[in-house]
Amino acid sequence: MVNTMRKRIIRALALCMILALLPALALADRFAVVRGGRLNLRQYPNTGSYSLGKYDTGTWVLASSEINGWCEVKTLNGKHGYMSANYLDFGAYNGGSTVRYANGGYVNLRSGPSTNAGVVMRVTSGSTFYQQGNYSGWCYGYVYSGSQQVYGYMYETFLDSGTSTSVVTTRNGGRVNVRSGPGSSYSSVGNLASGTQVSILLKGNGWYMISAGGLEGFMSTQYLSGSGSTIGTNTGSTTTSTTAWVNNPKATQVLNLRETPSQSARSIGQYRNGTKVKVVSRGATWCEVYVGTRHGYMMTRYLSFDGNYVQPSYPAYPSYPVYTQPPYFATYAPVYPTVTPTPTPLVQYITPVPQPTSAPSTPKAGDTVTLAIGANSSVALITVYHDSALTQTKASYAHGKQVMMLQYGTSSSMIYVDGGVAYVSNWNLNY
Numbered sequence: 428m429v430n431t432m433r434k435r436i437i438r439a440l441a442l443c444m445i446l447a448l449l450p451a452l453a454l455a456d457r458f459a460v461v462r463g464g465r466l467n468l469r470q471y472p473n474t475g476s477y478s479l480g481k482y483d484t485g486t487w488v489l490a491s492s493e494i495n496g497w498c499e500v501k502t503l504n505g506k507h508g509y510m511s512a513n514y515l516d517f518g519a520y521n522g523g524s525t526v527r528y529a530n531g532g533y534v535n536l537r538s539g540p541s542t543n544a545g546v547v548m549r550v551t552s553g554s555t556f557y558q559q560g561n562y563s564g565w566c567y568g569y570v571y572s573g574s575q576q577v578y579g580y581m582y583e584t585f586l587d588s589g590t591s592t593s594v595v596t597t598r599n600g601g602r603v604n605v606r607s608g609p610g611s612s613y614s615s616v617g618n619l620a621s622g623t624q625v626s627i628l629l630k631g632n633g634w635y636m637i638s639a640g641g642l643e644g645f646m647s648t649q650y651l652s653g654s655g656s657t658i659g660t661n662t663g664s665t666t667t668s669t670t671a672w673v674n675n676p677k678a679t680q681v682l683n684l685r686e687t688p689s690q691s692a693r694s695i696g697q698y699r700n701g702t703k704v705k706v707v708s709r710g711a712t713w714c715e716v717y718v719g720t721r722h723g724y725m726m727t728r729y730l731s732f733d734g735n736y737v738q739p740s741y742p743a744y745p746s747y748p749v750y751t752q753p754p755y756f757a758t759y760a761p762v763y764p765t766v767t768p769t770p771t772p773l774v775q776y777i778t779p780v781p782q783p784t785s786a787p788s789t790p791k792a793g794d795t796v797t798l799a800i801g802a803n804s805s806v807a808l809i810t811v812y813h814d815s816a817l818t819q820t821k822a823s824y825a826h827g828k829q830v831m832m833l834q835y836g837t838s839s840s841m842i843y844v845d846g847g848v849a850y851v852s853n854w855n856l857n858y
Contacts, residue, residue, distance in 0.1 A: 458609060458645075459498070459515040460631040461486040462553055465687075472497030472509040479508045484687055485632035487609040490515060496571065503610060512571060513846045516629065517555060524556045524566070524586040527711050533848045536579035540565030547579040548572065549813070551847050552712065556581055587711050593635070593651040597621040605644035609634035617642045625651070671714070673702040674736035675729055684723040688713035690793065691831050691843070695723050700739040704730070790832040790858040796842070798828040799857040811849035815839050821849050832858070 461482050469476040472494045482488070482502065488510065490498040497509045516525065526534050533551050537544040540562045550556065550570050560567040566583050569576040595603050600621045606613040609631055617640075619625065625639035625646070634645050673682045684696035688710075698704075698718060704725065708715035713724045790796050798809045809826065813819040817839055824844070830851075834841040839850050 456489050456491045457517055458629070458636065459488055459490045459500070459517050460484075460629060461488065461510070462514055462516045466510055466514045468500070468502065468506060468508040468510055469497075470508055472499075476509070479506055482510075483632075484689070485630075487631045487634065488515070489608075490517075511846070513551075513554065516553075524558055524568075525711070526550050526552050526554045526556055526570075526581070527585045527587060534581060534585045536570060536577065536581055538579060540567070540580045542582075544580065548577055549848055550581070556586055558586075591627045593625055593627055593637070595619050595621050595623045595625060595639075595646070595650055596652040597650060603646060603650045605637070605642045605646055607644055609636070609645045611647070613645065616644045619646075627651075669706045669709070669732065671704050671706050671716070671730040671732050672734065672736045673698050673700050673704065673725075673729065674731035675700055676737065678737050678740040682725055682729050684716070684718055684721065684725055686723055688715075688724040690726075692724070696721055700736050706730070706732075789835045790840075790856075791835070792833055794832045794858065795829055796832050796856050796858040798824050798826065798830060798851065798855055800826045800855070809851065809855045811842070811844060811851045812839075813849070815841070815850045817850060817852060821847075 462484050465481040465483055466486075467481055468479040470479055471477075480502075486502070488500040488502050490500045490510075492499050493512055494509075496512050498512045498515055499508075500510050500515075501507050533549040536547045536550050538547050539545075548570075554570055556566070556568055556570050558566045558568040562580070564583050565580045566586060567578075567580050569578045571577070597603060602618040602620050604615040605617050605619060607616050619639055619642065623639055625637040627635050627637055628643075629636040633648055635648055635651060637644065637646050637651075675682055678700060681697040681699055682702075683694040684698065685692040686695050696718060702718065704714075705717040706714045707717065710727060712727060714727050714730060716723065716725050798811075800806060800809060807825075808823040809828070810823050811821050813821045815836065822845070828844070830842040830844040832840060833843050833848065836853070839852055840856060842849055842851055
């Protein structure tokens with residue numbers, strides 16, 4: 428009888444412990460920030476689902492479970508739906524690092540800590556890499572490919588793994604609240620004195636996730652200054668600014684001012700080397716800048732912060748001979764040439780002159796092209812591949828899918844589709 432009573436007491440205590448843990452499980456939801464442009468909030472976890480709205484880079488969302496590469500999220504304005512996990516940044520607070528921009532827009536994830544090791548997959552710049560170790564400059568960890576974790580090694584030079592710092596600043600020298608979420612409506616978890624240095628874990632529009640003095644939470648950017656490099660491509664206003672100059676590697680090149688921090692975003696201006704810009708937020712890949720009164724984003728790698736830049740040169744214009752007018756008093760006697768008329772033949776032979784044919788233009792990097800099914804083809808989908816030899820299948824798309832051209836080749840081309848780099852046969856491109 429006593430043993431039976433003990434068992435009942437133990438079961439009751441276990442049930443109480445489980446019930447006590449239920450609120451804590453709800454706290455497993457994580458805040459994330461949209462990156463890479465305007466992201467659709469879908470009604471269901473698939474691209475064919477109805478869009479509930481589009482959200483700009485830097486938008487805060489609350490993410491919960493992940494289903495096949497889709498995160499269930501709730502926006503700060505109360506909408507509920509699904510966003511692609513590939514375009515959400517969870518920052519450094521969960522062990523994540525952001526893949527820097529590199530040639531081709533991707534970085535190789537390798538099977539070992541060496542450039543001689545095989546390539547496991549190509550990781551798109553801006554993706555999150557979850558570190559689990561470091562071996563002589565090579566970081567070991569994983570990235571998500573859909574819902575699967577793909578493990579490998581990546582050189583630390585291509586990762587933004589650390590946190591930037593900032594300083595709490597107020598006009599009256601008072602203390603600033605650290606809140607439980609990115610908004611003034613969230614409860615305060617503590618406060619920090621003016622002058623406190625904080626670590627920035629994640630950057631979003633208007634609010635940063637910070638850590639300092641045993642506190643971890645969110646602080647409005649209006650109370651933060653002196654921030655270092657941003658994490659990935661996220662942006663947020665700061666109270667400081669600096670001056671930079673456009674510095675392309677070639678003197679004849681121009682730098683695009685983009686509407687959003689993405690190479691596929693609309694260009695709102697082009698500027699030559701030496702153009703002075705005001706940088707209000709500096710990141711490893713993108714800088715938020717003002718050129719005069721025009722606001723936008725420029726790639727960090729093409730800006731100089733020490734005043735040195737390649738002197739610009741301009742395309743040469745054709746020269747024309749200078750016409751010299753004779754003195755006004757000079758007189759000339761007209762000379763008329765003697766013309767001997769040539770008899771017109773009764774039959775005139777006309778030799779047709781072949782007209783030059785213009786070669787078809789090829790798409791350039793950054794152009795939007797369309798995937799197409801070849802004429803009289805029996806296939807229903809267009810296949811894209813991991814490699815230029817078109818041997819490793821990556822995905823398939825329906826006719827009419829729009830993609831961005833990265834590099835046009837003789838038989839196959841490198842494209843950017845659904846947040847990743849792929850290759851496709853030129854027979855399946857319309858441009």
